[in-house]
Amino acid sequence: MPDFDILVIGSGPGGQKAAIAAAKLGRRAAIVDRPDALGGVSLHTGTIPSKTLREAVLYLTGLNQRDLYGQSYRLKDDITVADLTARTEHVISREVDVVRSQLARNQVALLPGTGHFLDQHTVAVRDAAGQDRVVTAENIVIATGTRPARPATVEFDDVTVMDSDSVVSMERVPRSMVIVGAGVIGMEYASMFAALGSKVTVVEQREAMLDFCDGEIVEALKYHLRELAVTFRFGETVAAVERHPRGTLTILASGKKIAADAVMYSAGRQGLTDGLDLDKAGLTADKRGRISVDEHYRTAVPHIYAVGDVIGFPALAATSMEQGRLAAYHACGESVGVAGDAQPIGIYTIPEISFIGRTEDQLTDDMVPFEVGVSRYRELARGQIIGDAHGMLKLLVSPTDRRLLGVHCFGTGATELVHIGQTVMGCGGTVDYLVDAVFNYPTLAESYKVAALDVTNKIRQIDRLG
CATH class of the missing domain: 3.50.50.60 (FAD/NAD(P)-binding domain)
Incomplete structure (x- = not known):
C-alpha cells in the first residue's frame, strides 16, 4: 500500500489546492517543499510581493489622487525601499501562516525538502542535511512552478x-x-x-x-x-x-x-523541472522546462499530473489553483462541473487590465459579427469621486443572440469588475440582463449598465435599418 493517495511536489497555489482538494475528498495527501519556500514562488517572489509592492507604490506616490489634488501631489516625497518592503514583508508573513494553517487543518502532511523521482510511484524527499526520505504515492502532482529565464550572455548581480x-x-x-x-x-x-x-x-x-x-x-x-x-x-x-x-x-x-x-x-520563465529526474518517471520536459498535459492535467504517465506555471500559459495564480483542484478531482475519480473555456485574465499594471472572452481582432478573424458597447469612468460619478479619468469598460456582444462575447476593462478595480461579466457569460446570460439590472450608485459596476445601453442602442439602430 502506498504511503499517500496523492503526493504533490510544490506548495504554490496549484499544489496547495490539489492537496487540500484531495484531503477534502478523504484521501491521504502530502506536499513536498522546502520550509522556507512554503507557498511557492507566487508567495515569496511572484504574485503576492509584486501586487503588494504595487499597492504600496499607489499609496505612497498618491498617483491615483493627482487628478484631484494636482500633479505634484505625493503622500511621501522621498520613498525608500524600506517604505515599499515593509508592507510586502508583513503580507508574506501573514500569508505563510494562512497556508500553513490550511494544510494543517486539512491534515495534509508537509514533507520538508525537495523531491525527485525514483520511479513512477516513488519520490525521494531530500532535506536540508542532504538526507533522503523515500515515499510512495498512488498519484503524483507536479506543481513546481517556474523561475525567471536568464540569458547566458547576461551577467546578473541582482543589484544593478x-x-x-x-x-x-x-x-x-x-x-x-x-x-x-x-x-x-x-x-x-x-x-x-x-x-x-x-x-x-x-x-x-x-x-x-x-x-x-x-x-x-x-x-x-x-x-x-x-x-x-x-x-x-x-x-x-x-x-x-x-x-x-x-x-x-x-x-x-x-x-x-x-x-x-x-x-x-x-524575458520569459523556465520550468523548475531540472532537479526532478523526470526520466525516471518516464517523463520529459521541453527546452523551457515545461511539461505537456491533457485536458485533465495528466502527463504522459496517467497517474502523474502537472499543474500551474510548469505547464505554461496562462501561468496565473488563479488558473493554477483551479488546475490543481481539477487534477485532484480527476485523480480521485470525482466529477467536476464544466466552467467553459473562458478564464478571466488580470494584469496588475497601473491602471489594471482585465478581460474574459475574445477580443475584437479574434472575433474578426473568426468571422463572428459583434457590436461594441463602451463606458468610460470619467462619465461615471464614481469615476469622478475616485479621480480615475482613464478607465473604461468594453462589452463585445453578438447582435444575433445578444450574448456577451467578451468583456474588457481598463482602470481602477478592473480585476474585480470583470467578474460581473464572467458571471453573466458563465450563466449564459445576455446583454439584456445588464440593461435591466439595477446597480448601486455611485459605483464602477454601473459601467456595465452604461455599456450595455450603449451596445443595445447600436443593435436597435441596425435592426431598424435591416
Whole structure:
C-alpha cells in the first residue's frame, strides 16, 4: 500500500489546492517543499510581493489622487525601499501562516525538502542535511512552478542587473531603469517604477506588447505610461548589458545605447523541472522546462499530473489553483462541473487590465459579427469621486443572440469588475440582463449598465435599418 493517495511536489497555489482538494475528498495527501519556500514562488517572489509592492507604490506616490489634488501631489516625497518592503514583508508573513494553517487543518502532511523521482510511484524527499526520505504515492502532482529565464550572455548581480525575482529585494529605487521584455511581468514593473518617478525604458523584440489583450486597451495603457515618461523600444533586441561603477549600459542590436541605474530582465520563465529526474518517471520536459498535459492535467504517465506555471500559459495564480483542484478531482475519480473555456485574465499594471472572452481582432478573424458597447469612468460619478479619468469598460456582444462575447476593462478595480461579466457569460446570460439590472450608485459596476445601453442602442439602430 502506498504511503499517500496523492503526493504533490510544490506548495504554490496549484499544489496547495490539489492537496487540500484531495484531503477534502478523504484521501491521504502530502506536499513536498522546502520550509522556507512554503507557498511557492507566487508567495515569496511572484504574485503576492509584486501586487503588494504595487499597492504600496499607489499609496505612497498618491498617483491615483493627482487628478484631484494636482500633479505634484505625493503622500511621501522621498520613498525608500524600506517604505515599499515593509508592507510586502508583513503580507508574506501573514500569508505563510494562512497556508500553513490550511494544510494543517486539512491534515495534509508537509514533507520538508525537495523531491525527485525514483520511479513512477516513488519520490525521494531530500532535506536540508542532504538526507533522503523515500515515499510512495498512488498519484503524483507536479506543481513546481517556474523561475525567471536568464540569458547566458547576461551577467546578473541582482543589484544593478536583476530579474523579476530579485527586483523585489532591490537595495534602492533606481532613478532610471531598462526593462527587457514587455510581457505581463515586465509591464507591471514598468508601471510601478514609472509611478515611483524612475525614468523607464522598455525594450521588446516584438513589434507590440500584450498582443493577447484588446488593442484599444493596450493603446490606452501605452498612452498612460508615456504620460509617466516611459519610453518604448519595440522591434529591438538586447546585444549586451554592461555594468559600470556608475550604472549600466544596455546595448541594442540596432546600435542604440541606453544608460540607466539598473536593468531588469523579464524575458520569459523556465520550468523548475531540472532537479526532478523526470526520466525516471518516464517523463520529459521541453527546452523551457515545461511539461505537456491533457485536458485533465495528466502527463504522459496517467497517474502523474502537472499543474500551474510548469505547464505554461496562462501561468496565473488563479488558473493554477483551479488546475490543481481539477487534477485532484480527476485523480480521485470525482466529477467536476464544466466552467467553459473562458478564464478571466488580470494584469496588475497601473491602471489594471482585465478581460474574459475574445477580443475584437479574434472575433474578426473568426468571422463572428459583434457590436461594441463602451463606458468610460470619467462619465461615471464614481469615476469622478475616485479621480480615475482613464478607465473604461468594453462589452463585445453578438447582435444575433445578444450574448456577451467578451468583456474588457481598463482602470481602477478592473480585476474585480470583470467578474460581473464572467458571471453573466458563465450563466449564459445576455446583454439584456445588464440593461435591466439595477446597480448601486455611485459605483464602477454601473459601467456595465452604461455599456450595455450603449451596445443595445447600436443593435436597435441596425435592426431598424435591416
